[in-house]
Amino acid sequence: MGDVSELFPLIVRMDEDGELVGDLGLVTKQDLVDVYREMRLLRAFDERAWNLQRQGVIGTYAPFKGQEAAQLGATKPLDDSDWLVPTYRDWAAGYVRGVPVTHGLFFSKGHPRVGDVPKSANVLPAQVVIGAQTLHGVGVAWAAKLKHERTATVVTFGDGSTSQGDFHEAMNFASVFSVPLIFFCENNQWAISVPIERQMRAKTIAQRALAYDMEGYRVDGNDYVAVYNLIAELAGRVRNGEGPFLVEAVTYRLGAHTTADDPSKYRVEAEEERWARRDPISRIEKFLLRESLIDEEQIQAVDVAAKAWVEEVLADFKAELSISSSVLFQSVYAEMPQSLANQFDQYMKRVKEVGA
Amino acid sequence: MALTATEAGTRKLSTAKAMVEGIAQEMERDPSIFVMGEDVGAYGGIFSSTTGLLERFGKDRVIDTPISETAFLGLATGAATEGMRPIVELMFVDFFGVAMDQIYNHMAKIHFESGGNVKVPLVLMTAVGGGYSDGAQHSQCLWGTFAHLPGMKVVVPSNPADAKGLMIAAIRDDNPVIYMFHKGVMGLPWMAKNPRAIGTVPEGDYQVPIGSASVVRAGKDVTIVTLSLSVHHCLDVAEELAQEGISCEVIDLRSLVPLDRRTVLESVGKTGRMVVVDEDYQSFGLSGELAAIVAETDPGMLRRPLARVAVPDVPIPYSRPLEQAVLPTHSRIAAAIRKTVA
Ligand SMILES: Cc1ncc(C[n+]2csc(CCOP(=O)(O)OP(=O)(O)O)c2C)c(N)n1
Numbered sequence: 001m002g003d004v005s006e007l008f009p010l011i012v013r014m015d016e017d018g019e020l021v022g023d024l025g026l027v028t029k030q031d032l033v034d035v036y037r038e039m040r041l042l043r044a045f046d047e048r049a050w051n052l053q054r055q056g057v058i059g060t061y062a063p064f065k066g067q068e069a070a071q072l073g074a075t076k077p078l079d080d081s082d083w084l085v086p087t088y089r090d091w092a093a094g095y096v097r098g099v100p101v102t103h104g105l106f107f108s109k110g111h112p113r114v115g116d117v118p119k120s121a122n123v124l125p126a127q128v129v130i131g132a133q134t135l136h137g138v139g140v141a142w143a144a145k146l147k148h149e150r151t152a153t154v155v156t157f158g159d160g161s162t163s164q165g166d167f168h169e170a171m172n173f174a175s176v177f178s179v180p181l182i183f184f185c186e187n188n189q190w191a192i193s194v195p196i197e198r199q200m201r202a203k204t205i206a207q208r209a210l211a212y213d214m215e216g217y218r219v220d221g222n223d224y225v226a227v228y229n230l231i232a233e234l235a236g237r238v239r240n241g242e243g244p245f246l247v248e249a250v251t252y253r254l255g256a257h258t259t260a261d262d263p264s265k266y267r268v269e270a271e272e273e274r275w276a277r278r279d280p281i282s283r284i285e286k287f288l289l290r291e292s293l294i295d296e297e298q299i300q301a302v303d304v305a306a307k308a309w310v311e312e313v314l315a316d317f318k319a320e321l322s323i324s325s326s327v328l329f330q331s332v333y334a335e336m337p338q339s340l341a342n343q344f345d346q347y348m349k350r351v352k353e354v355g356a
Numbered sequence: 357m358a359l360t361a362t363e364a365g366t367r368k369l370s371t372a373k374a375m376v377e378g379i380a381q382e383m384e385r386d387p388s389i390f391v392m393g394e395d396v397g398a399y400g401g402i403f404s405s406t407t408g409l410l411e412r413f414g415k416d417r418v419i420d421t422p423i424s425e426t427a428f429l430g431l432a433t434g435a436a437t438e439g440m441r442p443i444v445e446l447m448f449v450d451f452f453g454v455a456m457d458q459i460y461n462h463m464a465k466i467h468f469e470s471g472g473n474v475k476v477p478l479v480l481m482t483a484v485g486g487g488y489s490d491g492a493q494h495s496q497c498l499w500g501t502f503a504h505l506p507g508m509k510v511v512v513p514s515n516p517a518d519a520k521g522l523m524i525a526a527i528r529d530d531n532p533v534i535y536m537f538h539k540g541v542m543g544l545p546w547m548a549k550n551p552r553a554i555g556t557v558p559e560g561d562y563q564v565p566i567g568s569a570s571v572v573r574a575g576k577d578v579t580i581v582t583l584s585l586s587v588h589h590c591l592d593v594a595e596e597l598a599q600e601g602i603s604c605e606v607i608d609l610r611s612l613v614p615l616d617r618r619t620v621l622e623s624v625g626k627t628g629r630m631v632v633v634d635e636d637y638q639s640f641g642l643s644g645e646l647a648a649i650v651a652e653t654d655p656g657m658l659r660r661p662l663a664r665v666a667v668p669d670v671p672i673p674y675s676r677p678l679e680q681a682v683l684p685t686h687s688r689i690a691a692a693i694r695k696t697v698a
Contacts, residue, residue, distance in 0.1 A: 160422070193420070266399055325681055328678055
């Protein structure tokens with residue numbers, strides 16, 4: 001047997017210099033102008049979230065900087081009735097589906113509003129226990145199949161998550177039951193301090209598909225055009241009952257794992273700089289400039305718009321910060337059992353007496 | 357020889373550094389010991405429980421794993437049956453669920469299933485506890501769950517000297533030992549400052565015997581039975597209540613399995629009052645177990661109803677104010693004690 005990774009060549013349509021090496025496919029030039037702007041807004045938000053943690057306004061936050069093309073490319077082609085099953089790093093993906101981007105902040109605050117995902121978004125709450133959501137994704141897709149709905153589900157996960165038994169069991173189930181699901185791996189090269197080469201011996205994640213007799217694809221995750229076209233095609237095929245599929249989007253976590261992490265402990269700056277040159281936003285910018293679809297002035301205007309937008313969404317976030325403590329007891333069960341109701345009474349009494 | 361926190365030496369270390377020192381000294385002595393887990397190498401453990409070990413012992417003995425808890429806990433169990441003495445780190449105790457079968461059906465039962473012929477000498481060390489806004493899946497203590505399941509010893513150090521002595525004892529023990537360190541006792545610069553997380557640690561090789569509690573403050577009015585980070589809070593509260601003329605005896609359990617019943621019973625026999633301060637969930641756990649021990653020994657021993665300061669039966673909230681409302685905080689502990697002695 002030869003090197004199976006060769007069966008999974010990297011799909012690229014727009015390279016890091018913003019040159020088209022394939023065609024735009026289903027993406028129009030106007031789409032690129034819009035997506036460029038949207039990514040810039042989201043990046044500004046992400047960077048601001050980092051600062052909010054540093055100022056003590058929010059708790060731990062996992063930035064998505066660098067993964068915008070993968071997250072937007074995986075979700076923009078979806079229909080309203082499709083589903084997204086995300087991780088803690090997928091705030092940009094959730095945003096595309098209609099989840100307010102501030103959910104990332106509410107999540108980090110432990111605010112109950114984070115559970116209040118708009119129903120129409122078809123997004124499950126973000127999962128932090130590594131790999132668990134891959135199984136939920138199979139379940140969501142399976143339910144769609146049982147209900148004869150023509151929908152596609154996309155479940156996202158990181159490269160490190162592919163080491164979990166949950167992931168392999170999910171792949172096997174999805175394949176055995178032919179569920180309408182796309183496994184979408186955001187291979188950002190690192191799982192906290194562990195690089196992908198030490199996570200697995202295989203050269204690609206895409207080739208994992210072979211073991212489950214599934215089609216696997218490896219795409220440049222920093223190339224929005226390539227990710228969009230691939231997912232658009234696969235989502236269509238999934239809705240026709242041809243799934244599941246595995247997609248490996250090769251990208252890079254430009255920032256720290258979370259606000260609690262310090263990457264200088266385990267990776268070198270040269271690597272970060274190398275990947276910064278492949279930034280998903282700057283390659284679109286280069287393309288748009290070359291094609292005269294935007295000019296420097298408009299780029300400046302996006303800067304200003306991004307700042308204003310971040311302030312606007314933060315105002316909404318700050319207005320909602322207070323939390324009633326009764327939510328603690330009320331949200332554990334569908335109806336509060338007597339034993340817990342007793343503890344709730346004691347708790348309220350204590351709050352009255354000692355204020356804590 | 358057993359040492360307590362107050363004896364011998366003047367050198368001070370954080371709990372994290374004391375743990376690492378215990379591991380390193382044992383690794384020097386015994387080549388069958390290796391350390392394995394997520395981010396234990398270059399990162400040094402996300403709560404600094406393995407800092408510097410990779411540089412000192414190399415990557416064959418300090419092994420970063422893929423994110424596969426079932427795999428590395430199962431592997432460590434297999435290696436332990438073959439004469440190795442693995443120390444495996446489960447990054448957060450909350451993730452034990454991913455690998456529970458390997459823990460409680462295999463690690464904990466192989467000795468029994470083999471009629472006592474196969475030993476499983478391993479240490480499963482894991483970070484527990486909340487108080488820093490990390491949510492329902494990263495803030496639990498769960499020691500009651502492990503202590504409930506036969507076959508594992510369970511130790512829970514609260515200070516640097518005990519952390520080292522219990523680590524050495526755990527490594528030398530021929531049973532699987534669950535070693536649970538609270539993030540708040542480690543002395544980490546990015547956590548809330550806690551002066552009790554730094555303390556005198558003897559330099560040499562010593563053990564804190566597994567199964568022995570420590571009376572960390574003597575008193576006569578009320579017995580506070582506690583463990584881990586709550587020991588620190590209870591000592592602070594005892595200090596404060598002393599001003600009001602309330603004399604608290606504070607017991608740091610240090611081990612849950614085996615449990616030092618004698619120390620608890622002697623103290624409660626003397627004070628006639630017991631307050632259990634436990635950062636684990638209230639129901640079906642340590643506080644109920646301690647109440648049962650007292651009741652089955654002598655129901656007349658308590659002159660006042662027992663008080664439990666534990667986490668109500670709700671998941672730990674991520675939100676800081678809500679989390680503080682369910683944790684055993686200073687004011688809750690003080691209120692419970694005042695009520696018990698009133
Ligand atoms: C079951 C489980 N084990 C360990 C962790 C701790 N942990 C949180 S994120 C992470 C790395 C995940 O890496 P990857 O899947 O590549 O996703 P990324 O964070 O890079 O997006 C680890 C080990 C966890 N949350 N859950």
